Amino acid sequence: MINMEKKLLVEDHIRRNKRQTVVVCTLMALLFIVVILAFGYIYFQNIYIALIFAVPIGIGYVVITYSISVSSVIAAAKARPANPNIREEKLLIHRVEEMSIAAGLPMPKVYVQDSEYINAFATGKNPKEGVICVTTGALRKLNQEELEGVISHEMSHIKNYDILIATVTIGVVGAIALISEIVFWSMFWGGGRSRGKGEGNLILLAIAILLIILAPIFARLTYLAISRRREYLADSTGAYLSRNPEGLAKALEKIKQDHPTTKPKGSKTVAPLYISNPFKKMNASSLTSTHPPIDERIRRLRSM
Amino acid sequence: MLLWIAIFLIIIVVVLLLIFFGYYNRIIRLENRIDNSWAQIDVQLRRRAELIPNLMETVKGYMKHEKEVLENVTKARSALMSAKTPQDNINADNMLTGALKSLFAVAENYPDLKANQNFLSLQDELTNTENKIAYSRQHFNDSVLVFNNLVETIPGKWFAGFMGKKTRDMLQIPDAAREVPKVKF
Numbered sequence: 001m002i003n004m005e006k007k008l009l010v011e012d013h014i015r016r017n018k019r020q021t022v023v024v025c026t027l028m029a030l031l032f033i034v035v036i037l038a039f040g041y042i043y044f045q046n047i048y049i050a051l052i053f054a055v056p057i058g059i060g061y062v063v064i065t066y067s068i069s070v071s072s073v074i075a076a077a078k079a080r081p082a083n084p085n086i087r088e089e090k091l092l093i094h095r096v097e098e099m100s101i102a103a104g105l106p107m108p109k110v111y112v113q114d115s116e117y118i119n120a121f122a123t124g125k126n127p128k129e130g131v132i133c134v135t136t137g138a139l140r141k142l143n144q145e146e147l148e149g150v151i152s153h154e155m156s157h158i159k160n161y162d163i164l165i166a167t168v169t170i171g172v173v174g175a176i177a178l179i180s181e182i183v184f185w186s187m188f189w190g191g192g193r194s195r196g197k198g199e200g201n202l203i204l205l206a207i208a209i210l211l212i213i214l215a216p217i218f219a220r221l222t223y224l225a226i227s228r229r230r231e232y233l234a235d236s237t238g239a240y241l242s243r244n245p246e247g248l249a250k251a252l253e254k255i256k257q258d259h260p261t262t263k264p265k266g267s268k269t270v271a272p273l274y275i276s277n278p279f280k281k282m283n284a285s286s287l288t289s290t291h292p293p294i295d296e297r298i299r300r301l302r303s304m
Numbered sequence: 305m306l307l308w309i310a311i312f313l314i315i316i317v318v319v320l321l322l323i324f325f326g327y328y329n330r331i332i333r334l335e336n337r338i339d340n341s342w343a344q345i346d347v348q349l350r351r352r353a354e355l356i357p358n359l360m361e362t363v364k365g366y367m368k369h370e371k372e373v374l375e376n377v378t379k380a381r382s383a384l385m386s387a388k389t390p391q392d393n394i395n396a397d398n399m400l401t402g403a404l405k406s407l408f409a410v411a412e413n414y415p416d417l418k419a420n421q422n423f424l425s426l427q428d429e430l431t432n433t434e435n436k437i438a439y440s441r442q443h444f445n446d447s448v449l450v451f452n453n454l455v456e457t458i459p460g461k462w463f464a465g466f467m468g469k470k471t472r473d474m475l476q477i478p479d480a481a482r483e484v485p486k487v488k489f
Binding site: 098 | 337341344424428431432435436439440442443446447
């Protein structure tokens with residue numbers, strides 16, 4: 001059973017997570033600035049102009065992404081606020097209220113996404129402004145115990161400061177990918193400016209291009225490594241909050257066996273936020289997956 | 305030389321003061337968390353007591369032959385209203401949980417009642433408050449555990465002694481209540 005030793009362990013994890021979140025977010029911002037710098041260099045061939053150009057844009061972008069992150073994630077998921085006049089959604093609000101009490105957190109905003117799939121995600125800038133969104137498929141197919149399990153997992157993402165790291169990374173990875181694409185296509189069409197100002201420049205240019213190509217891969221892999229570990233942690237924190245690992249285990253089992261015929265909606269960039277990746281083919285695992293294998297998660301929950 | 309000793313002493317005093325402030329604030333913060341958790345439980349207990357008369361009003365018309373079940377609920381409610389200490393409150397609440405459980409079990413025999421929208425929504429509300437009470441109680445005990453760990457271990461123990469703070473009691477959950485599943489839907 002979950003004992004009190006576990007509690008202390010969870011508290012320690014949360015403290016470490018908070019530190020890690022700050023470090024990773026800062027690194028992402030730095031990486032982003034370096035990429036813009038490289039981008040500026042490719043076009044202006046002058047490191048100082050590039051610097052003047054890169055730093056404000058980089059910082060500005062991160063600040064803007066941070067401030068509009070919640071509304072843009074909700075818009076990308078096409079979610080709407082839960083309606084307390086519909087019984088299913090009222091019960092969802094009840095389960096969220098209960099879990100927020102268990103976690104000792106303020107009540108998050110509750111949203112619903114129209115989708116056949118069983119899924120849910122949490123977002124927000126900090127635990128005081130958390131958001132939990134659940135699909136209508138989950139409301140219809142899960143019983144209240146399983147729904148509670150899913151909510152406990154999402155509440156843990158809020159409590160563990162996973163939501164900030166996810167939103168910032170999504171923003172930065174998206175922007176870096178956009179820049180790489182611009183550079184790639186402009187080179188493809190023979191764009192760019194005057195070339196051949198000596199060999200030193202060519203080497204710098206090559207480094208800049210390489211950086212732009214590698215940056216999104218690097219950012220994504222860093223994030224994925226953290227994301228997978230934090231899924232396990234959110235499972236165990238969730239089980240600790242509800243004192244009922246079986247609820248979440250059963251919900252994951254239902255998710256595993258759930259194969260609606262329609263295509264999943266929404267944008268791929270927000271996939272890491274969900275409780276299970278909505279775009280995943282079965283058993284696609286390892287380095288490039290946002291989530292650990294579902295069977296392993298169920299096994300760990302059942303052995304608590 | 306004298307200057308260096310003075311600087312050294314000042315640094316030591318500042319560090320000691322910082323440690324003192326840190327512990328002082330931490331103890332106060334944890335204690336406030338416990339009081340706040342209790343306030344949460346209290347709010348939910350009150351909310352639950354307020355829902356009961358509505359429930360009785362709705363059920364009365366349908367359940368004419370279940371006097372005892374209804375009386376038990378009323379009795380538990382008045383025990384809850386008159387409870388003074390936290391532990392009394394919790395005991396009365398457990399009584400109410402048991403009484404409501406048998407009321408909802410009996411309700412299964414009345415299809416008309418089960419179809420009543422008002423009854424259904426009251427049942428949802430009561431389940432919600434019951435779960436909230438359970439989770440507030442859990443959070444209360446978690447907070448007490450963290451606080452007690454701090455004031456019972458060194459050096460927190462010294463600060464607690466200085467501040468006149470003692471360990472807090474956890475809420476005891478009676479054996480009978482433990483068998484009631486925390487989440488029943």
